[in-house]
Amino acid sequence: MIKVVFFDLDDTLVDTSRLAEMARRNAVENMIRHGLPVDFDTAYGELLELINEYGSNFGRHFDYLLRRLDLPSDPRWVAAGVVAYHNTKFAYLKSVRGARRLLLELKKSGYRLGIITDGNPVKQWEKLIRLELDDYFDGVFISDYLGVKKPHAKIFHKALRSMGVKPEEAVMVGDRLYSDIYGAKEVGMKTVWFRYGKYADRELEYLDYADFTTGKLEDVLDIVRGLNLEDEERSDKEVPSD
Amino acid sequence: MIKVVFFDLDDTLVDTSRLAEMARRNAVENMIRHGLPVDFDTAYGELLELINEYGSNFGRHFDYLLRRLDLPSDPRWVAAGVVAYHNTKFAYLKSVRGARRLLLELKKSGYRLGIITDGNPVKQWEKLIRLELDDYFDGVFISDYLGVKKPHAKIFHKALRSMGVKPEEAVMVGDRLYSDIYGAKEVGMKTVWFRYGKYADRELEYLDYADFTTGKLEDVLDIVRGLNLEDEERSDKEVPSD
Numbered sequence: 149m150i151k152v153v154f155f156d157l158d159d160t161l162v163d164t165s166r167l168a169e170m171a172r173r174n175a176v177e178n179m180i181r182h183g184l185p186v187d188f189d190t191a192y193g194e195l196l197e198l199i200n201e202y203g204s205n206f207g208r209h210f211d212y213l214l215r216r217l218d219l220p221s222d223p224r225w226v227a228a229g230v231v232a233y234h235n236t237k238f239a240y241l242k243s244v245r246g247a248r249r250l251l252l253e254l255k256k257s258g259y260r261l262g263i264i265t266d267g268n269p270v271k272q273w274e275k276l277i278r279l280e281l282d283d284y285f286d287g288v289f290i291s292d293y294l295g296v297k298k299p300h301a302k303i304f305h306k307a308l309r310s311m312g313v314k315p316e317e318a319v320m321v322g323d324r325l326y327s328d329i330y331g332a333k334e335v336g337m338k339t340v341w342f343r344y345g346k347y348a349d350r351e352l353e354y355l356d357y358a359d360f361t362t363g364k365l366e367d368v369l370d371i372v373r374g375l376n377l378e379d380e381e382r383s384d385k386e387v388p389s390d
Numbered sequence: 391m392i393k394v395v396f397f398d399l400d401d402t403l404v405d406t407s408r409l410a411e412m413a414r415r416n417a418v419e420n421m422i423r424h425g426l427p428v429d430f431d432t433a434y435g436e437l438l439e440l441i442n443e444y445g446s447n448f449g450r451h452f453d454y455l456l457r458r459l460d461l462p463s464d465p466r467w468v469a470a471g472v473v474a475y476h477n478t479k480f481a482y483l484k485s486v487r488g489a490r491r492l493l494l495e496l497k498k499s500g501y502r503l504g505i506i507t508d509g510n511p512v513k514q515w516e517k518l519i520r521l522e523l524d525d526y527f528d529g530v531f532i533s534d535y536l537g538v539k540k541p542h543a544k545i546f547h548k549a550l551r552s553m554g555v556k557p558e559e560a561v562m563v564g565d566r567l568y569s570d571i572y573g574a575k576e577v578g579m580k581t582v583w584f585r586y587g588k589y590a591d592r593e594l595e596y597l598d599y600a601d602f603t604t605g606k607l608e609d610v611l612d613i614v615r616g617l618n619l620e621d622e623e624r625s626d627k628e629v630p631s632d
Contacts, residue, residue, distance in 0.1 A: 182519065223535055224524070227515030234476075273469030277424065282466070293465060 149379050150338065150372050152286075152313050153254055156298075156322030157265035159345035160365075161247045162275050163240070166345075168204065171236040172196070175210065178232030179225045186217055205268045243279050244344065246365040251284040253369050262287040264307050264320065266327065269293040287311050298324075299331025308335070319375070321368055323347050325354035333357040340371055391621050392580065392614050394528075394555050395496055398540075398564030399507035401587035402607075403489045404517050405482070408587075410446065413478040414438070417452065420474030421467045428459055447510045485521050486586070488607040493526040495611050504529040506549050506562065508569065511535040529553050540566075541573025550577070561617070563610055565589050567596035575599040582613055 158164035176184075176192045184191065194216050198209060206212075210229035214221055254261060261284055265272055269290045276282040289307040291297040296306070308315055315336030322328025322340075324347050329339045334357075341358035342365060355361075360371050400406035418426075418434045426433065436458050440451060448454075452471035456463055496503060503526055507514055511532040518524040531549040533539040538548070550557055557578030564570025564582075566589050571581045576599070583600035584607060597603075602613050 178519075182524070223511030223515045223532065224519075224530070227512045227519050230512060231516050231519050269465030270469045270472060273465045274473050277420075277466075277469050277473050282424070288466070290465065 150259070150317060150319055150375050152260045152262055152308075152311050152318045153368070153372060154262040154264050154307060154318060154320045154332070154337075156320075156324065156328045156342075157263055157272055157275065158267065159244070159323045159347065160321060160328075160342050161244055161251075161263070161281065162279065163242050163244050163345075164275075167237055167240040167242075170240050171233045172199075174236040175229040175233040178228045179210070179213075182224055182228035184219070184225050184228075186219075191217065205271065238278070241275065241278055243281065244365055248281070250365050250368055251281070254372070255284060257369070257373070259372065260286045260311060262289065262307055262311055264289045264298065264303060264322075264328075264332075266291040266297050298327035299334070301331070301335045304332055304335045304337065308337075319368075319372055321365075325351040325358065330354040330357045333359070338375060340368055342368075392501070392559060392561055392617050394502045394504055394550075394553050394560045395610070395614060396504040396506050396549060396560055396562045396574070396579075398562075398566065398570045398584075399505055399514055399517065400509065401486070401565045401589065402563060402570075402584050403486055403493075403505070403523065404521065405484050405486050406517075406587075409479055409482040409484075412482050413475045414441075416478040417471040417475040420470045421452070421455075424466055424470035426461070426467050426470075428461075433459065447513065480520070483517065483520055485523065486607055490523070492607050492610055493523070496614070497526060499611070499615070501614065502528045502553060504531065504549055504553055506531045506540065506545060506570075506574075508533040508539050540569035541576070543573070543577045546574055546577045546579065550579075561610075561614055563607075567593040567600065572596040572599045575601070580617060582610055584610075 155161050172195055173192060176188060176195060180186065180188060180191065191213065195209065195213050198212055198216060202212065210226040211221065214225060251261060263285055267290060269292055272290050287307060287310050289303060289310070291303055294303055294306055296302040308318060319338045319340060320328055320332030321342055323342045323344050325341060329341050333339045338359050339357060340360045340362065343361055343363045362368070397403050414437055415434065418430060418437060422428065422430060422433065433455065437451065437455050440454055440458060444454065452468045453463065456467060493503060505527055509532060511534055514532050518530070529549060529552050531545060533545055536545055536548055538544040550560060561580045561582060562570055562574030563584055565584045565586050567583060571583050575581045580601050581599060582602045582604065585603055585605045604610070
């Protein structure tokens with residue numbers, strides 16, 4: 149009997165990849181507009197490589213971009229990048245199509261909801277608060293706060309324990325086959341791979357760990373209901389009512 | 391003959407104090423709205439003390455506020471503060487009344503313009519870029535970039551040298567009698583104290599260093615023109631034309 153539905157955050161509930169791409173492009177455009185003497189493709193390419201090397205939560209992307217391009221440190225260019233990045237980020241911060249409706253339907257059906265996500269705790273909460281998604285969730289579990297990342301079993305066990313359910317009473321929904329689906333399945337949860345965003349065609353070697361696959365978030369409602377229907381039918385058989 | 395007019399940034403060209411106050415108040419309100427178990431006056435009072443002790447550019451105000459209030463670290467509360475702080479900051483970021491018109495008139499009259507300000511270089515440039523004030527200025531001199539703060543003579547000398555003028559060819563306009571007016575006067579510049587914002591009644595012991603005082607930014611145009619008129623009259627007397 150499924151009691152809790154856990155979601156990954158980025159590219160599952162929040163359209164993060166698109167937001168990040170648009171914000172980075174606009175940052176580079178604005179740096180050039182304010183005098184950065186480099187063409188767009190060169191600067192944008194270097195920025196992507198830098199983010200790949202230092203991680204997306206590194207705080208000094210635009211500073212390091214100047215160093216990488218052998219340019220002098222100039223706070224004007226950095227500020228131009230920061231301003232455009234932030235403005236674009238806020239403009240493109242959207243929930244994934246159907247996410248809010250799904251969460252509402254799941255709540256109405258009596259399920260408790262949780263988030264299990266990697267990333268910077270304050271930044272992840274910022275997304276939830278800006279989108280006013282936070283009230284839907286009974287538990288939010290963020291790896292940089294807990295000290296353990298997906299797909300390590302420990303983060304799933306912490307989340308399950310905190311919500312007071314057994315693995316088989318929980319579903320994990322996420323876009324990454326490795327961290328979300330393989331991780332959750334290994335601890336005994338049911339898994340729904342949300343085939344969406346830049347990971348839609350990656351990590352396919354872990355596809356066997358997905359109990360369900362869908363490209364539409366709304367389908368999660370039917371999947372969860374279906375699982376509980378199966379359970380009811382099975383328990384009807386096992387313990388016949390008299 | 392005045393050739394360059396230098397301005398301080400915060401509370402001279404940009405209405406920073408009001409912005410900061412509104413942003414901090416809204417941050418605390420939003421933290422409470424998201425569950426911070428403290429009343430507004432207590433939390434806001436502690437935040438102001440903390441900012442006073444750690445400085446306004448310290449990056450972890452909301453984290454430290456929780457510690458100070460003996461509360462557990464909670465990224466949700468920190469994020470609530472950050473979101474409200476940023477939204478309010480952007481909403482209240484305005485140039486001081488009359489600033490843009492003054493800058494335009496000074497440019498039209500042939501003066502070159504500069505900024506001499508303390509603070510974080512990227513944050514100061516962010517204000518200029520967000521307000522689209524940056525194109526008015528021929529030189530921007532920020533202490534945390536140059537390694538010397540107002541009122542040290544060195545920052546004024548660096549600005550003057552970079553703009554290629556002697557001290558007597560420059561005016562400094564600012565809201566702080568100590569850092570702006572005393573500092574600039576000591577190196578030989580003309581000074582206009584802009585009596586505005588939270589420093590309007592402070593540091594009055596340096597009042598003697600102000601050549602002019604005004605509460606209206608627009609007056610700077612007449613002051614500068616007046617100074618050049620005096621110069622012309624004086625040189626007319628000294629070197630009679632034949």
